[in-house]
Amino acid sequence: MLAELGLAMLWLAAALAGLQLVAGSVALTRDGEGLGGIVRPVAVVQGVLAAAAFASLIWLFVQTDTSVKLVAENSHSAKPLIYKIAGTWGNHEGSMLLWVTVMGLAGGFVALVERRLPERTMMATLAGQAFVSLGFYAFLLLASNPFQRLNPAPQEGNGLNPLLQDPGLAFHPPTLYLGYVGLSIAFSFAIGALVTREVGPAFARAMRPWVLGAWIFLTLGITAGSYWAYYMLGWGGWWFWDPVENASLMPWLAATALLHSASVLAARNALRAWTVMLGVVAFSMSMVGTFLVRSGILTSVHAFAVDPRRGGFILALLAINIGAALVLFALRAGTVTEGERFEVTSREASLVFNNVMLSSILGIVLLGTLYPLVTEAMGVKVSVGPPYFTPMSAVFAVPMLVVLAIGPLLRWRHDRFKRVSLVLAAPLAVTIIAAIGFGVSGVTSTMSLIALSLAPGLAVASLLPLRGRNLARAPLSLWGMVIAHLGLAVALFGMGADGAFTKERLIAACVGESVDVGPWQVKLGAITPVAGPNWTALEADLVASYDGAAPDHLKPQSRTFWAPPQTTSVSALHTRWNGQLYTVLGEEAHDASSAAMPTGRWQLRLWWKPFVPMIWLGGVLVALGGFLALLSRVRQDLKRRTVRARGDIRRGDREEREAA
């Protein structure tokens, strides 16, 4: 019953999205304004219905109702509850349902609270949101129904990919989706502003908190995903330039550029067409990324729906949504004037530079992600990896980081470099000292050396906007910027440290044997079998001592799941203030002469990774900075609203008195 109810609610939500589109569009015409009144309530109800459909799918997974095909294929009654729930979005259909749910809720939320823009622009915005949603509803209902029944129902489900059975995964995709799909709001705002020709500071101020919210989730999602890959895949790497990772990075780059250009538009009424363009691009990147991953057109470890028909459907959707937006842009952007001018030495100019660099990195990543497709069409299979991505993006990232150090110190419109050059001596000196220090201490990799020397200078520079201010009085949004920029410096240092200082040992050790890795001495204490809810494992007891200090125990496992059958390594990590010890237990080593003879030696992979956790600490700081900025915007808006409301009450009182 529940599955049918869920499906019915989904159809109803789709119908409401249709109504929202029609009513919103009609409300834009001269005689149709009367219909405008229903658009906001319809948007809210549509979001609630989509959420209810999603909730019923979660409940079906919790119950392990194997008469539903999706549950039978992706769940198992022996799974712990949290992974039953996570199984809801660990597959194609469920994750698309999550997609429309987030889109619906975001649209509903905007309809509920956003009152700063002219009502006409809001109508166009909500109609745009409904237009995009409608395509995804069609995709769900016609090509990937999550509620499809299976007759006869199997006794037991197939299980969930063991790699995905991890607490990190339970929350990683929803976080990322809130970011991806939250950007649809920016897209719809851009459409609304283009349709009604209302591209101005008010539009930027209205759009900014929504972009900021999506961007915070995106930042957290990418950070969490990177950490998940780091400890789960057992390779000790934290970024693989895998198409799926790139698919999350590209919207982030576009959204970061959008945030910065929106603040230029809000403060100075410049960069109008560019900001609108970025609004379109950011969500387009979300959709392009989803398409590339889901269509199976690029081979990826993450791909779980390799179906060319679905690929065709998403591509058509993509072509309609993005194509329509770009046509609208081409037709209307000519009438959107560029706005105020500024000089080369000004905060605007530095933000423009930041935008160009971010967009260039975006282009580099997109090109690298698509390149295998291009060559495959010509009959050559290639995979593009870190040797392309890392240096190519660094070419643009390094100048961007240098300007990031200077930009926040400049004044709007017009400034002289001389005014800030004295202040900038401090970060410059720190950078030079760091470069010499790390260079002398034997860091040979150019990339690492650049990152390690730039990071401390950047950290100092990011704090400079606070100089000479009463810290308790400094505005929250300033703190937000400072912390986000500082986070970038922290992450950069971690990245550099990974390349420069990581020590790796790969050995086959007997029980009782000791091995050194960096300052650690690690002893293989014992190998014992352990059992979990749906797996059995061999667990190593590693006794690790840092520089002769009291030992810590690490217990990496080699796990065998039985539904579906698959072996995975579960790494064990020990974090100190100055780095992380990373251990992986492999298989029992075998005699070269006869494969079946066990030797009693166990493969161990040990890494000492100094300062590497700073990568994710930095990511969290960046998100925290965004959160503070969002908090300050929301607080300002609320204050403005209360002031206006108080004004209304006072005016009302006066009128009453005068009437009396």
Next chain:
Amino acid sequence: MTKSEAPRAPGWTLWLPLALFVLFVGGVAISLMLPKSNDINSQMIGKPLPAFSLRPAADGRPGLATGDFAGGKPRLLNIFASWCVPCGVEAPVLAELQRQGAQIDGIAIRDHKDDLNAFLAKNGNPYQRIGADDVSAVQLAIGSSGVPETFVIDGKGIIRYQHIGDIRPDEVPMMLAKLKEAES
């Protein structure tokens, strides 16, 4: 410093994003329509089979060793397991290949004798020999990372072709052609 409006970009530049996007959609649409190949240019193709000698995995069939592939005729080597669901789906296709003259050997990965006997009784047994690879050692050595996979081994024990995933019914002629190719 004037406060006048910036000069507008020429009109055609506004169409540039759309043009790029159309190019992208067109390119992707074409490659979506192209048949997706399962060919993996394995590192092991053209190399001899690694040396191994596996005990019999099931009743009634001998085990498998590298020497068994030196008979002068190309053979198929199927990596499978009784616990692997697609392997059961693939079984009738292997039977069809055998009916059309292919010589097939199997390596059972991490399997138990009883389970395997039951699997063969249920799905048929197209294999001449079945070796037991209890720890995936041979599987990894010949560059296979999953089940099922099928290798074409020529008469001198050289790996000529690797097929990832189950062989579909429409791929039978292709596999037979690969066998034929390996004769030369």
